[in-house]
Amino acid sequence: LRRGRPSPTGGPPRRAADLCIVGYLAIQVALPLAYYAGLRAPTDERFAWRMFSAVRLDRCEVEVSEKVRASGTPRKLPLQQIVQEAWIHELERGQPRVVDRFLRRACEDARVEEVTFSRRCHATDGTAEPPDEIVRACGVTP
Amino acid sequence: VSAKKRRRKARPAPTPSTEAPRAGSGWESYWHGPVAAVRPYLLLRGVLLLLAFDLWYLMMPHAGRYGASGFNVAHFAWLDAMAPMPSDGLYVGVLILAGLAAFAGAMTGERAAIVATLGLYTYGWAMSLLDGFQHHYLLSLFLLGFALVPALRAGDLGRRVTAWAYRLLAVTLAIVYVFASASKFEARWQGGGVLGSLARGKAPFGALEGIASGAGISPSTFWTLASLGVTTIEIVVAAGYLLCTRPEAEHRVRFRRLGWVAFACAVALHVEVEVLGLHVGWFSVYMLLAACVFFLPEAWLARAAGVLTWPSRRASTAASGWIDRPATAVVTALAAGGAWVAAGVALDMPGASRAGAVAALATAVFAALALARQKPRDGTRCALASGAAAALCVITITVSPVRFDFYRYLGGDLERRGELAASLAAYEKAEQYAPPSRSRRKKLDELRQRVAQPRP
Helix, strand or coil, X not given: CCCCCCCCCCCCCHHHHHHHHXXXXXXXXXXXXXXXXXXXXXXXXXXXXXXXXXXXXXXXXXXXXXXXXXXXXXXXXCHHHHCCHXXXXXXXXXXXXXXXXXXXXXXXXXXXXXXXXXXXXXXXXXXXXXXXXXXXXXXXXX | CHHHHHHHHHCCCCCCCCCCCCCCCHHHHHHHCEEECHHHHHHHHHHHHHHHHHHHHHHHHHHHHCCHHHCCCCCCHHHHHHCCCCCXXXXXXXXXXXXXXXXXXXXXXXHHHHHHHHHHHHHHXXXXXXXXXXXXXXHHHHHHHHHXXXXXXXXXCCCEEECHHHHHXXXXXXXXXXXXXXXXXXXXXXXXXXXXXXXXXXXXXXHHHHHHHHCCCCHHHHHXXXXXXXXXXXXXXXXXXXXXXCHHHHHCHHHHHHHHHHHHHHHHHHHHHHHCCCCCXXXXXXXXXXXXXXXXXXXXXXXXXXXXXXHHHHHHHHCHHHHCCHHHHHHHHHHHHHHHHHHHHHHCCCCHHHHHHHHHHHHHHHHHHXXXXXXXXHHXXXXXHHHHHHHHHHHHHHHCCHHHHHHHHHHHHHHHCCCHHHHHHHHHHHHHCCCCCCCCHHHHHHHHXXXXXXXX
């Protein structure tokens, strides 16, 4: 390698270009690998290049309920009325950041003691997958 | 030795900045070796042009989701902390401006326009997880590459240049296809059930399944083999991007052959994605364009580029004196600015007027900077591109059902959330822009009744 020599394109010097290339490639390989290494939730397929992913084809239903301090009985939240429909699809897909933000928002109501998110999915062949349930105690930092 | 030195001295000086040196081997050759300028030129201009219409035509109708119900999650936590809560107006504005920058970049190759496209477009998808298309992230990587590719004009098309950023895009595509195939080594894909659920009964799988059945192959074996076929195709395309885009590949028969096979596989894969109706926007079109640019012979691309750039080269020659005058830059910038202000009003969408004003201002600032740098030609070219973008943006949005879709989606969403009066207002707007035979009159009557007599 001819180090430190200016690039003939008039861009950054070649050594800087080489560093850019190496850094860029490292990121591009690390991002999808992080998914397969389990560093991201299986439902968070962003930046992993999973074209026609099986996870995406699951058919899921979600239910969110809240327990109010005064009554103590759980009440199902009418999702259609409180968030835009596209966010319900994200909840059905189990996008972890959306689920977390949604539960945090539900907990913003001081009367709410606990919020429960449950997601049930069926694979393309109709097999039921293990249910996914998150219980968030309000007023407690997760 | 002295004769050799003399010969070296006598060698003509390298032609301007874009001329590539002789490359060594290995790393040096791969990244800094010569690339036919026509390839990055066509990829950059083609992707930017497609992107402008993608933004105005395909992404715009969904703007009503942004900020609805006061809920949003950005792609990155830091963006949630820093950026304002998105709104339909903000999203429309970003799309209009990103489209302007992309179109100006496609017409002029101006780096400032490409960088503006990169910033605006990336913010456009990153502002919300409502945009989950993976190829939008891929396009941001393309734009990053374009910003680092040497500036190329139509006059550079016969040259060879050093363009490591162009090679980086080839490797990026190889990475995309490698991981796309990796995801298909999971048990569910290998069993064939996933592909079966996507493709059963659709061309050519319906016919192929029939033939397989006639040959005594069971449906489950057929879908397992078909899944394996898709995985293999993706691996071949990845290998093509990695191996056949190298400088020496054009001179080696086996790599030329692999390039053709990879091109055929890319075409088959992405045409099939469209046949299956997988709702991935214009992903296939971008990938087919990339396959053409990276795999087709240079002579074919040069011929295509020659035809495509003929009008601009001809116009540039014919109006050479006119285009170089500072007064021309001022007049065209004023006209383009006026066109954007009028376009903002004519579009009748939230955020459009402000975006029109910002576009007008940006055009004026760019022209002023070009004049200050004593480059009136650059100012005129960008102002002309900006004026054309204003006209095309208005035509795209007003002739197509973009506004109809935007307002009816918005109306439907507001109705679901019980905001009947706002829903009625949105549907009334939708009706104003309804294409023939797609009237929402029934819906309007129903909503009017419900607004007049609210349920207890």
